[in-house]
Amino acid sequence: MDEEVLRAERERAVHLLRSGHKVSQVAQIMGRSERWVRKWRKRFEEEGWEGLKSRSRRPHHLAHQLPDGVRQAILETRSELEAEAAKGEGLKFMGSAAIRTRLKEKGIKPLPSRRSIERVLHQAGMTRPRRNPDSEETNYPRLQPDRPHTLVQVDIYPRHLQGGQPVACFNALDVVSRYPVCRAYPRRRSQDAADFLGHVWMTLGVPRYTQMDNEACFSGGSRHPCVLGRVVRLALMAGTEPVFSPVRHPQSQGAVERFHSTYARHVWEDTFLANLSQVNEKAEAFVQRYIRRPHPQLGERTPEQIHKSQPARDLPAHFPKLSRPLSERLPLYAGRVHFIRKVNEEGQVKVLNQEWAVPEAAVGQGVWVTLTLSPQGAYLEVFDAAPDAPRRRRLVRHPFPVKEPIQPQPSPATSSPLIAILARLWNLLQAPIAALFPARCLGGSSTC
Incomplete structure (x- = not known):
């Protein structure tokens, strides 16, 4: 209502009061409450006609107002x-x-x-406007796991320390059990990614699939075609199937992307961390609390309970020790590598820095690409759905060039932890045995 109208109404109420009307009578005439009449009578008695002006409702002192x-x-x-x-x-x-x-x-x-x-x-108008999502969003195939140890998503959450030093916070999450693994590194190199993934598989067990984005530290770079990088080779050695998300489509890693905000709130928010040790110590303390707290999406069970409800696979004996520097070129083992891609306008998908024709797919269609490696050779197939879909159709198959031998996956017997432990013990004991018993004694000489 206009200020002049409001003030005229208050002045009339004062006129009626000064002419001898009672508060109840003025309230009835004005169509107002008695409390309203008393308020403006008091204001007039204390401040005169100037007191009938409207006052700002803004408090004189704002507790949260910044200087x-x-x-x-x-x-x-x-x-x-x-x-x-x-x-x-x-x-x-x-x-x-x-x-x-x-x-x-x-x-x-x-x-x-x-x-x-x-x-x-x-x-001040200094925020960036939010981008409107693409109205023609591609429908990408995706896995639908229903038990732990099936799919672990991995992503990097960039942060910076108090002094401005960049930090690459690698986070991993079992999408069913919600069991996380967090570790920060000074950079996002392939050796950092390899070290983190080894830590993930040792902590969570080896999942069926390990999903990550297309950063160079995971994919091996964007220069040379048909090259399988360090992380892919390490995943095949571990016995997991790496899955590369669609390019620039973080929604495909929704579980770990959402976890980033929880991680940031408990590890980084309202604090200043000076070095990597502080980051990792705080992250580990957060993880230990997180896995033991009932989760609303787990039926009030904890991530630890869900994760341990199913048996986990251990790393095989031939998996390298990540405490030592990895060799420049790891051997290539049999297995499968997956890529979620969109068919471009030329009817192709780009996988491992090379274009592959998919003549039966529509332009803009999301497809699932699988590279299968075996000692007999390698081939690349494109499907219209993920491997766990009830029904799916293969759209095309291409031979894949491999210029090195592909090692078969060792049998469970030769890669069991017990065999590996015995082998390591024998290697450690060989030198002391040789010192105690000369070679001629070990050969059965009667002089010993």
Whole structure:
């Protein structure tokens, strides 16, 4: 209602009161409550006619209002980070977490919360508009696991330490049991990815499928065609089938992507971590609490209970020790490697840096590509559905060039943990035995 109309109404109420009408009578005449009449009578008695003006409902002091200097520092810091990102300097982080870290380094007090920073940026129009999702979203095939040890998703969550050093936080999650594994590394190299995956398989057991995105540390790079990188070879040695998600489609890794936010809230939020040791210590403490807490999507059972309800597969004996540097080129073992891809306008899919024709697929169709490796050779097949689908159709099959021998997977008997332990014990005891018993004694000489 207009301010002039409101003030005229209040003035009339005062006129009626001063002419001798009672509060109840004025309320009835004005169509207002008696409380309203008393309020404006008191205001008039204390302040006169000026007291009948409307007052701002904004409190005189806002507990959460930031000082002007802090607001200016937030906007200035955001501008600095944008400029650094445009010039290729720094980490290209410019969100509330990065701004808060920079403000602390500048000694800004009081240090605002991330929510306050986001509110200031929004009010100043310095936030990036959200992208509208593609109206023609591709329907990609995906696995539908119903028991633990079937599918583990792996992804990298980039963060930075207090001093600005970048950190690659590798996170893995069994999508059925919700059992996570977290470990941070200074970079995202193939040896870092290999070390983390070995740690995942030792912790969770070897799953049927290990899904990851197409970053070079996982895929082996984007230069040479038909090259199988270190992580793929390591996965085949472990006995798991690597699955590479669609390019630039994080929704295909929805379980671990959602876990990132939980991980960030408990490990990184409202804290400043100075080194990798602090990150990993805090992450491990969080994981231990997380796996023992009832999960709402697990029927109030814990991730640990669900994960241990099914037997896990151990790493085979021939799997390399990751405490030692891996050889430049690991042997290639038999197995399967999967890729989720979209058919391009030429009717092709790009897998391992090479285009493969899929004549029976529609342009824009999501397909499942499987590379099968065996000692007899290798071939690449394209399907319209994931391997666990009730029905699926093979669209095409191509021979795949391999220029090295493919090792068969060792039988369970030769790769059992007991055999491996006995073999290691024998290797350790050979030197002491040779020192105690010379070669002629071991040969059965009568002089011993």
